[in-house]
Amino acid sequence: MSGEFKNQMPKTLAIIGVGLIGGSLGLCLKEKLGDEIFITGLCRTEKSMRRAFELGAVDFASSDVEKVVGDAEILQIIPEVKKILPYLKPGTIITDAGSTKKFIWQEMKKILPPDIYYIAGHPMTGREKSGVTAAKKDLFKNKAYVIAEKTGAPPEVHEKLMRLLRLTEANFLEIDISEHDRCAAIISHVPHVTAAALVTLLNRAGNDLNSCLKLIGGGFKDTTRIASSNADMWADICMTNPEEISAGLEDLQNILGEVVKAIKNRDRQAVHDYFAKSKERRDEILEKVEKKFDPN
Numbered sequence: 279m280s281g282e283f284k285n286q287m288p289k290t291l292a293i294i295g296v297g298l299i300g301g302s303l304g305l306c307l308k309e310k311l312g313d314e315i316f317i318t319g320l321c322r323t324e325k326s327m328r329r330a331f332e333l334g335a336v337d338f339a340s341s342d343v344e345k346v347v348g349d350a351e352i353l354q355i356i357p358e359v360k361k362i363l364p365y366l367k368p369g370t371i372i373t374d375a376g377s378t379k380k381f382i383w384q385e386m387k388k389i390l391p392p393d394i395y396y397i398a399g400h401p402m403t404g405r406e407k408s409g410v411t412a413a414k415k416d417l418f419k420n421k422a423y424v425i426a427e428k429t430g431a432p433p434e435v436h437e438k439l440m441r442l443l444r445l446t447e448a449n450f451l452e453i454d455i456s457e458h459d460r461c462a463a464i465i466s467h468v469p470h471v472t473a474a475a476l477v478t479l480l481n482r483a484g485n486d487l488n489s490c491l492k493l494i495g496g497g498f499k500d501t502t503r504i505a506s507s508n509a510d511m512w513a514d515i516c517m518t519n520p521e522e523i524s525a526g527l528e529d530l531q532n533i534l535g536e537v538v539k540a541i542k543n544r545d546r547q548a549v550h551d552y553f554a555k556s557k558e559r560r561d562e563i564l565e566k567v568e569k570k571f572d573p574n
Contacts, residue, residue: 291442292318292350294358296330296339298405299375301413303446304335309415310445320346330410360389368393371431371439375401377462377511379426379455381518386429395435398426398455400462401448408508416447423448426455463522468530470512471523473505 291307293300296319304317319336320343321327327339340346344365347353353362353372366372372394376382379398386396403421405412423443431439443450453461476498483490516523540548 290315290317290351292320292347292353293336294320294346294353294362296321296326296335296410298408298410298412299401299417301330301333301335301410302415302417303375304330305333305413305415306418306446307442308334308337318346318350326410333410333413335410335413359386363389363394366394370394371435372396373399373439373443375399376518377466377515378519379424379458379462383426383429383455395431396429397431397436397439398429399443400424400426400458401446402466403448404507407506408511418446418448421448423450424458425450425452426458427452429455459519460522463519463526467515467519467523468526470504470507471516471527472530473502474512476502477505 291304293304296304300319304319307315308317316338317336318338318340319327319330321330321339321341323341327341330336331339338346343362347362347365347370349367351370353366353370359372372386372390373396374382376398377400379400383396383398390396401418401421401423403417405414405417423446425440425443440450480487480490480498537549537552539545540552
């Protein structure tokens with residue numbers, strides 16, 4: 279790809295894959311730091327390079343890996359580390375925004391030299407839209423941002439990254455990598471699979487499909503919103519956290535099986551208790567962690 283777009287400033291941050299998350303981080307940091315930070319972005323097409331540059335998410339956009347990562351001190355990546363390793367200078371910090379952590383960390387340990395540092399990250403936010411045009415400078419504000427514990431980076435390296443990430447105004451928490459993947463399966467991965475299942479259920483309505491489409495309202499839209507997320511990304515998430523997602527889906531199957539049985543038996547009390555307990559618990563959760571829920 280021959281297209282490149284560039285301002286003249288010292289490089290400090292490289293974003294591999296300037297989409298929703300990477301683009302939002304770029305917009306946030308450019309607003310907060312301005313000329314104090316130079317952000318490079320690796321894009322696959324000249325169209326995406328142009329959009330990332332014109333929107334102000336990056337100062338330099340290219341499809342050339344060496345030009346994007348060669349002078350960077352910190353990398354925000356979609357895991358393509360094997361491709362960029364030959365161009366990284368000693369002391370580079372690699373972080374990511376991936377929804378699964380254990381698989382990535384296991385792979386990182388196999389390939390990273392001792393003078394390249396990986397700090398696993400996961401901002402718990404997003405939108406059903408994808409790409410840099412969906413990026414928002416305040417996407418991370420007040421949202422949970424996980425930093426995985428004990429991935430080998432020295433304290434001073436960890437703090438260097440955190441000084442930058444704190445500018446997002448996210449709510450940071452550190453947890454064990456395995457714990458992250460278990461929790462992410464419950465509160466993110468299984469819900470996404472379920473939202474897609476509800477759309478699939480509609481698609482299998484057969485002769486009733488057209489009538490069902492006429493009746494669609496806010497309930498269907500709200501419960502299936504996240505089914506509009508990127509299919510490639512969610513296939514990768516399922517492949518990199520299979521045990522935890524499978525376990526969560528099996529637990530969900532059991533719950534639905536209990537509800538099916540109660541409805542078939544016309545056990546109104548059991549059905550009532552199912553809804554009542556769920557409402558009570560959700561209201562309690564919302565009251566405690568309202569700012570962490572993404573309104574998009």
